[in-house]
Amino acid sequence: MSTPSVRWVVGVDSGGSGLRVALADAAGAGAPEVVDARTPVRTGPAGIDARHLLELMLPMVRALFVRTGHGASGTGAEVAAVAVGAAGMATLGGQLRAELPGALATELGVRRLALAADAVTAYAGALGQRPGAVVAAGTGVIALGTDLAGWRRADGWGHLLGDCGSGAWIGRAGLEAALRAHDGRRGGSTALLSAAESLWGPVTGLPGQLYPRTDRPAVLASFAPHVARCAIEGDPVAEEVLGRAAGHLVEAAAAVCPPAQQGVARGAGVDVALTGGLFAMGDPLLVPVREQMAAQLPAARLVPAVGDPLAGAVSIAAALADDSLRLPTDPALLHVPLAAPAERGR
Known part of the structure; x- marks a missing residue:
């Protein structure tokens, strides 16, 4: 009898002091596994550097899979959704919106993605999905x-x-x-x-x-x-x-x-x-x-605030994974592509 695969969600918090990444069971079982890097994602003339974010983030996600016992490639696991919260997303996130959906679909098989301003992930961490x-x-x-x-x-x-x-x-x-x-x-x-x-x-x-x-x-x-x-x-x-x-x-x-x-x-x-x-x-x-x-x-x-911005990113990803996202989408604040490339045409 085969063991059911685990569906995972990834939350990312990118700010001036560095990058934090969390891997959590989409069903909410257990506490998220977290890893951080003190290297901030670069910002250039085109805004937040999507390639640099990926260079930092992908090894961190793979290390978290190793920590959870699923191997570097996440064998037996599915990344159901990713939510990236980043400082400056509202005005500097054009490159992320253009490049991350395809890159994450290719590298992690991600079908659902949210790109959020750090204020939105702070909101979700503090209050969840209530007004x-x-x-x-x-x-x-x-x-x-x-x-x-x-x-x-x-x-x-x-x-x-x-x-x-x-x-x-x-x-x-x-x-x-x-x-x-x-x-x-x-x-x-x-x-x-x-x-x-x-x-x-x-x-x-x-x-x-x-x-x-x-x-x-x-x-x-x-x-x-x-x-x-x-x-x-x-x-x-x-x-x-x-x-x-x-x-x-x-x-x-x-x-x-x-x-x-x-x-x-x-x-x-x-x-x-x-x-x-x-x-x-x-x-x-x-x-x-x-x-x-x-x-x-x-x-x-x-x-009291329930959690921090990284917890907010995880909660947004989990809501995406089970079609329960209630927070309003917005081109600058909370961008959710209709479908990532891996899901289109299905």
Whole structure:
């Protein structure tokens, strides 16, 4: 009597810090197997480099098959669906949309594929496939909401034009307060000045250290935990910075909640989840976020995020595999080809 083959799904999370790949039983049995690479996928003039993503991803998938005992080729197993979540997919994903369906059909026999912005996989990881709003915040910030008919997006415009309330925003506001203290201007914080100088030396040299760098958002965000520490220690300027950040984050959540109907409060009955590394700073930020939720979205429910963006990619792939995807498709945010080449003509 032959053993039934296992149907697998693959979830991929591609971001600025590298690539993570998960292999999971499509039926949901057992925990996914995960492997990661600290090499980010290259981005060039044509957008996200599809060939580089494949060079990184395919050996990782095969290594996961070996780990599960199915051999490097996945003998006795079927890859039913793949979901790739990538930072920059909305504006830089043209090459992925053009090349991945055929390549994955050839290499893995994949019949179903979803290409998603990382905000969508963050949403799916946090709330699954139910209506609601998610604020994903780390170095940057983006809010995404859906009523399952379409998507609403707020912010995600980068540290020069937006990302209000993000790690980079908090770090920049904290450093501005440090420089104000150095100059003797109103709004300065000697606590933040001391923290900045302990990291980078005299603040007069900070512009020369910061402006030439290509990773300015990450450098700014690296100061956010020091703002939180100063707030814990009772510095009123640091507390005020985090209060303003919380206001921006909740404003973004409010913007993506489904529009209020006549006589119904905005956000009534809507689940709002927070996800991303920024919220790991805990109460210094979360307490003012809860206060702002009560002020701006009193009828919404703040709920814990169930999982991370990689878990969201796995859940989207699993939904594709059994024809239960409810999240709305969108050319920029969640692209699902009608059929991969391996399935066409059947």
